[in-house]
Amino acid sequence: MQYEHVLVRYAELSLKGKNRKKFERQLDQNIREALSEYPAVKTTRSFGRLYVLLNGTAYEDVREKLKHVFGIHSFSPAMKVDFDVDAMCEAAYTLTKEALEQRNGAGTFKINVRRINKGFPHGSAELNYTLGSYVLARMEKLTVDVKKPDVEIKVEIRSEAVFVTGQTEKGAGGLPVGTSGNVLLMLSGGIDSPVAGYLALKRGVTLEAIHFHSPPYTNAQAKKKVEDLARKLTKYAGTVKVHFVPFTELQLAIHKQIPDNCEITVTRRFMLRIAEQFAKQNGNKALVNGESLGQVASQTLDSMVAINDVTTMPVLRPLVTMDKQETIEIAREIDTYATSILPFEDCCTIFLPADPKTRPKLEKIRYYESFMNVEELVNETVAKIETVEIREREEEEFTSLL
Numbered sequence: 001m002q003y004e005h006v007l008v009r010y011a012e013l014s015l016k017g018k019n020r021k022k023f024e025r026q027l028d029q030n031i032r033e034a035l036s037e038y039p040a041v042k043t044t045r046s047f048g049r050l051y052v053l054l055n056g057t058a059y060e061d062v063r064e065k066l067k068h069v070f071g072i073h074s075f076s077p078a079m080k081v082d083f084d085v086d087a088m089c090e091a092a093y094t095l096t097k098e099a100l101e102q103r104n105g106a107g108t109f110k111i112n113v114r115r116i117n118k119g120f121p122h123g124s125a126e127l128n129y130t131l132g133s134y135v136l137a138r139m140e141k142l143t144v145d146v147k148k149p150d151v152e153i154k155v156e157i158r159s160e161a162v163f164v165t166g167q168t169e170k171g172a173g174g175l176p177v178g179t180s181g182n183v184l185l186m187l188s189g190g191i192d193s194p195v196a197g198y199l200a201l202k203r204g205v206t207l208e209a210i211h212f213h214s215p216p217y218t219n220a221q222a223k224k225k226v227e228d229l230a231r232k233l234t235k236y237a238g239t240v241k242v243h244f245v246p247f248t249e250l251q252l253a254i255h256k257q258i259p260d261n262c263e264i265t266v267t268r269r270f271m272l273r274i275a276e277q278f279a280k281q282n283g284n285k286a287l288v289n290g291e292s293l294g295q296v297a298s299q300t301l302d303s304m305v306a307i308n309d310v311t312t313m314p315v316l317r318p319l320v321t322m323d324k325q326e327t328i329e330i331a332r333e334i335d336t337y338a339t340s341i342l343p344f345e346d347c348c349t350i351f352l353p354a355d356p357k358t359r360p361k362l363e364k365i366r367y368y369e370s371f372m373n374v375e376e377l378v379n380e381t382v383a384k385i386e387t388v389e390i391r392e393r394e395e396e397e398f399t400s401l402l
């Protein structure tokens with residue numbers, strides 16, 4: 001069937017009181033951006049609903065894009081009909097037939113009319129009956145089930161028209177990207193941080209990423225892997241800027257100065273200092289990382305205390321209470337898992353000591369660091385950060401660099 005409209009519902013937004021207009025506008029803009037490769041598609045808003053006007057574009061293509069837009073509760077391809085009961089009957093019949101096509105018309109159904117436009121002269125109970133009888137009379141293997149039907153035909157009588165839908169697709173949920181402020185994701189090449197980025201995006205943040213690398217100890221493939229992971233996030237985030245921090249000199253300085261078993265803690269403290277300084281300069285309000293409580297030595301509560309000591313910026317940890325398996329499931333869903341497990345060296349693993357401290361003592365760590373010129377090292381490193389803009393289609397990135 002060639003649909004003309006897609007009706008988009010956004011549940012959580014209705015809770016947001018006076019911010020609502022802003023949220024609706026942002027969602028509208030995000031949907032238009034997600035569908036920008038289909039120039040004929042237009043959007044329009046009206047009383048708590050957003051409509052995508054397909055103008056000849058295939059619903060299946062649009063559906064794939066809409067599934068990744070945060071802030072959408074659900075959406076349905078819809079037929080738009082006049083304020084005319086016969087037209088509504090015919091649309092209900094067409095959609096029921098289509099939904100049960102694979103089953104030769106056998107199954108259960110329900111008609112659900114909502115009369116938002118109270119000026120329409122027929123009530124919803126009357127219309128449920130009229131439309132239901134019309135469809136039943138034409139499909140002999142069909143019965144009514146109001147509790148758990150195979151097909152639910154929803155009819156919305158609105159002020160501008162009547163919309164009839166036969167299938168409802170679950171949206172990505174969450175809040176529209178761009179409504180919760182701008183954050184800086186600490187993106188490694190691992191499994192966890194891309195998932196943390198995805199979950200932060202789900203709460204409506206705009207996202208940029210920072211990655212620490214240590215060439216020649218880490219190679220070009222490791223860098224490419226991080227770009228590929230950021231590209232996977234563009235599906236939800238739009239363009240993602242990745243800021244690459246050349247970390248080799250600083251890591252070598254840490255390696256020289258700090259006892260082996262405290263090296264990881266000190267390395268993390270420097271990463272956090274650099275991320276914070278850059279974030280402030282760059283206008284990011286919070287940092288996001290992929291830490292999960294107790295997962296590895298540097299993620300025990302004592303380690304977090306010792307590492308977090310260097311920053312006053314909020315550090316969001318969306319995975320903090322998750323099991324590894326739960327994180328892996330999300331990584332598979334968002335298609336980052338296969339890239340994350342590619343075996344390229346991360347800067348944090350190159351000088352990995354055999355027995356990192358799981359309970360580092362803050363005073364000792366501060367004492368060891370007092371022999372380093374922390375401020376200068378941080379400033380020098382921040383000054384060398386390079387930025388790459390990652391887009392959904394790699395070809396476009398290439399073009400934009402020319």
Ligand SMILES: Nc1ncnc2c1ncn2[C@@H]1O[C@H](COP(=O)(O)OP(=O)(O)OP(=O)(O)O)[C@@H](O)[C@H]1O
Pocket residue numbers: 185186187188189190191192193194210211212213288289290291292295296298299346347348
């Ligand atoms: N090279 C890096 N660049 C940027 N951030 C990093 C880097 N390495 C680690 N991080 C950040 O620190 C967090 C903890 O890293 P760590 O290696 O201890 O744990 P992890 O559970 O293996 O995380 P991941 O799977 O994301 O690498 C990461 O989730 C990420 O946010």
